[in-house]
Amino acid sequence: MTVFDLTGRTALVTGAAQGLGEGMAHALAAAGATVVVADLQDELAAQVAESLGGAHSAVHLDVTDEPSWEAAAAAAVERTGRLDILVNNAGVEISSLIADVDPADIRTMLDVNVLGTALGIKHGLRTMRPGGAAGQGGSIINISSVAATIAFPGIPIYSATKSAVDRLTRVAAMEAGKLGYGVRVNCIYPGLVPTAMGTGLAVDMATLGLFESPDAAVGAVIEQTPLGRLGEVGDMADAVVFLASDAARFVTGTGLSVDGGMGM
Template identity: 60%
Template structure:
């Protein structure tokens, strides 16, 4: 069931596709407005068009690794939606590699998008939603980490490290927001493997790296590690995100919500 988000105004990074788009759709289903923020402007425009019958959706161009891009995107979102009550730091990348073949440039790219991108998202969400900010009414931030932050799965070292960092950023941000009376809650969601484009590519990579004999066996290994006995869906994750954005979660702050079928327990 989608959380009630009447009056919410939420920016979702990486919102043009996959989990980001599913989250945007869930925000609209809950009665909120959404700003889809993405570096892919064509996909962003297409996503907004697909959501046009479901509620208020706008697109803002955003490179999550660029401070000035964040400042501009948040300003455009506040103006277009008439405020801001939530930011979902969903944008992320995964590049699989074995340690013996580790590519420093690939690691830097993962850390820039997943860690720096999330940190800048927190920065500019705080600036907008704290009492003296452009929106000024408080709100909620949800950072998307991964079950990879809680388990050791081969071939994804840099990605796992980046998502562990996202979880720790969340704890520090929640503490700062409380101490400085920003009125902004900050929580993390750790999704399990979702069979979308990123999840499918991961399975292909596991075969390519020689870690599993086939794509099917790679997927089967993940399912076998999941007590619930299946992969996650994008809706499973989006429903958890919208709950954390909603007033039903008003006293939930600094937590890590695992939506992984108990894979990471």
């Protein structure tokens, strides 16, 4: 057994049917946690849970809907008797020049990225704190972005919402500590990863006329990254396991950059 061993703990990961969330679910399961795969895409979520094997399961979750959060948190506790780790990963990115931004797109990103994360923190704390349905403390990990730390063109609203995730993280960590909840709250800032979202972003940058081609957009990111490559799903997933584990037992209210140095 090591400080990274999560055996006996339950983790709920939002947006876990694909992309970074799916990778995080696999990494947490590999570390020993029982994972609840939470997503709007029920069929894909069930497939991910099945691929994990064992006692892992899927639950329907609309992160923008409070009753949906109540039901998902209750399901996790009902199935495993506890909830120790919550990863607020679900997010959406809609590219636009700020001069052309659509109010409907702004509302969508605010709803998913900010409201969804805030509700996740709320119900994570209420479930994990003393007197809660689980009541044994735990770790909440929010997924921000390197976009919260740099001025990258074409994603102004996404950047703003991910900056909000950082602030929510720090205030929640302060409150949880002051009130004796026994819950650590942290976030990570992923760099660009060539998932469907990351690849789509590169295409958008070329479409907006900011770069000559998607490859040029990717090249610009790599050029700005001291480690000289794009991120990988495993890079982000391992950071989540660290923050969920006892190796991070004295870490709260922090934002961990997992971006190869791009945002320094």
